[in-house]
Amino acid sequence: MHSADQAVFRDIVLVGGGHSHVVVLRRFAMRPLPGVRLTVICSDTHTPYSGMLPGYIAGHYSHDEVHIDLRRLAEFAGARYFREQVIGLDRVQRKVLCARRPPVAYDRLSINIGSMPAVNQVEGAAEHAIPVKPIRRFNEHWLALLERVRQHRGAKTIAIVGAGAGGVELSLAMHHRLRNELRRLGRDPGELRFHLFSAEPEILPTHNARVRRAFEQVLAERAVVVHRDAKVSAVASGQLRTAGGETLAVDEIVWVTQAGGADWLRDTGLALDDRGFIQVRDSLQTVSDAHIFAAGDCASMIDRALEKAGVFAVRQGRPLADNLRRSVLGQPLRAYHPQARWLALISTGDRYAIASRGGLHTAGAWVWRWKDWIDRRFMARFNDLPAQRMAIARPQGEESAVPLDEAESAQAISALAMRCGGCGAKVGATVLSRALASVHPVERDDVLIGLHAPDDAAVVRVPPGRAMVHTVDFFRALIDDPWLFGRIAANHALGDIFAMGGEAQSATAIATVPPGLESQVEETLLQMMAGAVEVLNEAGCALVGGHSGEGRELALGFAINGLIDEGLAGVMCKGGMRPGDQLILGKPIGTGTLLAAHARLQAKGRWIDDVLASMEQSNRLAASCLREHGATACTDLTGFGLLGHLVEMTRASGVDAEIDLAALPVLEGAAETSAAGILSSLQPANLRLRRALRGTESARSHPNYALLFDPQTAGGLLASVPAERAAACIAALRSLGYGKAACIGRVLPPADDLAPIHLK
The missing domain is CATH 3.50.50.60 (FAD/NAD(P)-binding domain)
Incomplete structure (x- = not known):
C-alpha cells in the first residue's frame, strides 16, 4: 500500500491493460505527476503481448515470457490496480461502472481494451x-x-x-x-x-x-x-x-x-465508427468527451484509418501518457503522428520469419532471431523491473502543478497543512454522510439504534438465552484497492467470531483515510466501506456505527459483537483438543511472505490474485461445517502464524501435536518467496516460537518449514476433528469452496518433552 506522501487532487483511470497503457504506466513510473493518482482497471492480471502470441502457440515461448505482469507493473508505477470487469460509463458523474464493485470515479479516463472478433x-x-x-x-x-x-x-x-x-x-x-x-x-x-x-x-x-x-x-x-x-x-x-x-x-x-468494439461501448454515448470503435482526434482524445481518451485497437482516428496492428498501440503509448498529463495540467494537447509504413515480422510457425515493410520483403531464420530479439527487448521494459518501486527517483515535497478551483484550493490547503489531533482529525461530516449514503447495512431486529437512526452510540439487544462474544481487529491497508481491502478487513475481524462458533451480530468500524480533496476522500471511504459492508451483510452482521479519521495510510478495523448460546453449547474454543484428533486447516498459508514479495516487486501478479481471493473468502461456512463434523477445538490463523496458533491450542488443551510439513496447503509462490528470504516484518517475532518444535533437524530443509512462522491475514480456520470424521469433514469443506482444505497432522498425548509440536 502506497502511503500518502502527496495529497491526491486528480484521478486518471486506465481501463484495460493493452499495449498503450503499459507504456503509460512505465512513463508515469519514471516521471510521476504530484497530486495525480493512477488507477488501472482490468480483468486480466497478466496482459498478453500480441507480437509473441504465435510464438507461444508454436511452443517457442512460455506463458510468462509472452505476458506482462500488469499488477506488478502497476505497483512499480505507484498506480492502484483493480482486477475488475468494466461494464459501462456514467459520463455525467464521471464514473466507470463495474461488474462487482461500486463505480470508480475519474477526472481523466483512458480506454485501451483492444478489439473483439464480431x-x-x-x-x-x-x-x-x-x-x-x-x-x-x-x-x-x-x-x-x-x-x-x-x-x-x-x-x-x-x-x-x-x-x-x-x-x-x-x-x-x-x-x-x-x-x-x-x-x-x-x-x-x-x-x-x-x-x-x-x-x-x-x-x-x-x-x-x-x-x-x-x-x-x-x-x-x-x-x-x-x-x-x-x-x-x-x-x-x-x-x-x-x-x-x-x-x-x-x-x-x-x-x-x-474485429469490432466491445459491446459495452455502445451505451456510453461516445461517438463510435461503423465497427463500434471509439472515434478519437489526433490527440487520442475522444471526439465526444474531452475527459476521455482511447488508444490501440479500440480507437478509430477520424483523420486517418489505421490497421489494427500492435505497432500502433505501442507507438501511441508515449503521446497518450503525455496528453493525459497535459490534460490534467490544463495544457494544450499534442498530436500523435502515425508512421506511414511500418515493419511487420511475421513468423511461419517454425523459427523462421518473413519481413514486410511497404514494398520490401526478406526472409530467413535470421529474421526470426531479429524478431525474437525485438520482442524480448520490448517485454524486458515492463517485466524486468527494479527490486523495489522506491528505487525509482521520485519528486519529494514537490508541490502539485494541477490547477484547482477556489473551493479545491481551500481544501488542498487544509489537506496539506499540519493536521490537528483529536476530533480535529475526523473526516468531515458532509463527506462522511455522502460516502455512507450508498452503503446499506443489513437490518436486524435486535439492533434498536444503529445507522438507520444515527445517535451518539448504537443500542443492541441481547436475545434471551444468548451471551455476547466480543473481538476487535485493526490494520493498515495491505493493497491499493480500497474496496477489496474493505472486504479483507471485515473477513479478518469476523474470523474470531466464526472460529468460536458464534453468530456475528453487529460491527463498529474504525477507519483512517489519507487526506485530500473532499471528492477523493469520499471516493476512498465509499469504496472501502462498500466492500466491508458487503461482507458484513453476507454474515448477517449489522454495521451500527464507527469513527473515521485522517492519517497518512489507509487503515480499517472493526469491533465485532457476536452471539453464542448462554450455556456455551456449540462454542468452539482453543482448548478441547483430544489425542487422536486430526488437525484440519481450511485455507492455504503464505499470505505474509507473498505480500512482502509484492511490495518488493518479487511476486507474480497471479500469485497475489490467489492471495487476495483466499483472504476475501469468508470462514463462516467453514465454521459451520467443522461444528457439524464434531470439531473439538478451533481458532483462526492470523498474525501469529500456523505455529503460534497451534501452540496456543496445545497449551489450552494440555496435549501435543504433530504437523506433516508435506501436507500443508500452501499458496502458489509462497515456498519460492520464503526460500528467497522475502519474509513479513512480523516473522522474526514469530520465529521465537521455534523452541516449541521438536524433530527440526531434517525439517529445516523442507520448503514449507519457514511458512510455519508466516503471519496470516484473514487466514483459514485450524481445527481438531475426531479422526473417524476427518475425511468426511475435508470433503465437505472442499464442496463448500475451500478447495485446499487439508489434514495437516494429528493431536498427540502430552510428552515429557517441553516442546509440544513434533514435525514430520
Whole structure:
C-alpha cells in the first residue's frame, strides 16, 4: 500500500491493460505527476503481448515470457490496480461502472481494451467458433484443444477463419505445434488437416505481392488448404458454410476476423465508427468527451484509418501518457503522428520469419532471431523491473502543478497543512454522510439504534438465552484497492467470531483515510466501506456505527459483537483438543511472505490474485461445517502464524501435536518467496516460537518449514476433528469452496518433552 506522501487532487483511470497503457504506466513510473493518482482497471492480471502470441502457440515461448505482469507493473508505477470487469460509463458523474464493485470515479479516463472478433455477426459463430480475442479466453480454449488433439485418434480438421497477418501466422503456429505434438506421441501428423478461409481474393491483403507469394508457398508446402473469396456466412456444430455455398466438415474453428468494439461501448454515448470503435482526434482524445481518451485497437482516428496492428498501440503509448498529463495540467494537447509504413515480422510457425515493410520483403531464420530479439527487448521494459518501486527517483515535497478551483484550493490547503489531533482529525461530516449514503447495512431486529437512526452510540439487544462474544481487529491497508481491502478487513475481524462458533451480530468500524480533496476522500471511504459492508451483510452482521479519521495510510478495523448460546453449547474454543484428533486447516498459508514479495516487486501478479481471493473468502461456512463434523477445538490463523496458533491450542488443551510439513496447503509462490528470504516484518517475532518444535533437524530443509512462522491475514480456520470424521469433514469443506482444505497432522498425548509440536 502506497502511503500518502502527496495529497491526491486528480484521478486518471486506465481501463484495460493493452499495449498503450503499459507504456503509460512505465512513463508515469519514471516521471510521476504530484497530486495525480493512477488507477488501472482490468480483468486480466497478466496482459498478453500480441507480437509473441504465435510464438507461444508454436511452443517457442512460455506463458510468462509472452505476458506482462500488469499488477506488478502497476505497483512499480505507484498506480492502484483493480482486477475488475468494466461494464459501462456514467459520463455525467464521471464514473466507470463495474461488474462487482461500486463505480470508480475519474477526472481523466483512458480506454485501451483492444478489439473483439464480431462472432455475433455470423450465424452460429458465437456458439461454435473459438475467437482469438480476448487472448486469455483463447488461451484457455487453445490448451483444451491441444489436449483434445493429444487424446483423439483419427483425422481432425481445423479451420482458421481470417487470412490477414494474424490468421496466417496463427495457422502456421498451430500447424507447427500440433503436428510436432503428434510426432512426439508417435502418431501420424497427417491426422491433422488445416483450412484457411479468406473473405478476400488474396491472403495478407495489406502486404505486398512478394510477401503474399512467400506465404502462399509456405502454406502449400505444409498442406494448409487456402479458400479464397470464401467469406464464412454460417457456422454449426462440426460444419461451416461460405457465402458462395461451399460447406466443410470441421472439428475445430478458430475465428481471427471481423474485429469490432466491445459491446459495452455502445451505451456510453461516445461517438463510435461503423465497427463500434471509439472515434478519437489526433490527440487520442475522444471526439465526444474531452475527459476521455482511447488508444490501440479500440480507437478509430477520424483523420486517418489505421490497421489494427500492435505497432500502433505501442507507438501511441508515449503521446497518450503525455496528453493525459497535459490534460490534467490544463495544457494544450499534442498530436500523435502515425508512421506511414511500418515493419511487420511475421513468423511461419517454425523459427523462421518473413519481413514486410511497404514494398520490401526478406526472409530467413535470421529474421526470426531479429524478431525474437525485438520482442524480448520490448517485454524486458515492463517485466524486468527494479527490486523495489522506491528505487525509482521520485519528486519529494514537490508541490502539485494541477490547477484547482477556489473551493479545491481551500481544501488542498487544509489537506496539506499540519493536521490537528483529536476530533480535529475526523473526516468531515458532509463527506462522511455522502460516502455512507450508498452503503446499506443489513437490518436486524435486535439492533434498536444503529445507522438507520444515527445517535451518539448504537443500542443492541441481547436475545434471551444468548451471551455476547466480543473481538476487535485493526490494520493498515495491505493493497491499493480500497474496496477489496474493505472486504479483507471485515473477513479478518469476523474470523474470531466464526472460529468460536458464534453468530456475528453487529460491527463498529474504525477507519483512517489519507487526506485530500473532499471528492477523493469520499471516493476512498465509499469504496472501502462498500466492500466491508458487503461482507458484513453476507454474515448477517449489522454495521451500527464507527469513527473515521485522517492519517497518512489507509487503515480499517472493526469491533465485532457476536452471539453464542448462554450455556456455551456449540462454542468452539482453543482448548478441547483430544489425542487422536486430526488437525484440519481450511485455507492455504503464505499470505505474509507473498505480500512482502509484492511490495518488493518479487511476486507474480497471479500469485497475489490467489492471495487476495483466499483472504476475501469468508470462514463462516467453514465454521459451520467443522461444528457439524464434531470439531473439538478451533481458532483462526492470523498474525501469529500456523505455529503460534497451534501452540496456543496445545497449551489450552494440555496435549501435543504433530504437523506433516508435506501436507500443508500452501499458496502458489509462497515456498519460492520464503526460500528467497522475502519474509513479513512480523516473522522474526514469530520465529521465537521455534523452541516449541521438536524433530527440526531434517525439517529445516523442507520448503514449507519457514511458512510455519508466516503471519496470516484473514487466514483459514485450524481445527481438531475426531479422526473417524476427518475425511468426511475435508470433503465437505472442499464442496463448500475451500478447495485446499487439508489434514495437516494429528493431536498427540502430552510428552515429557517441553516442546509440544513434533514435525514430520
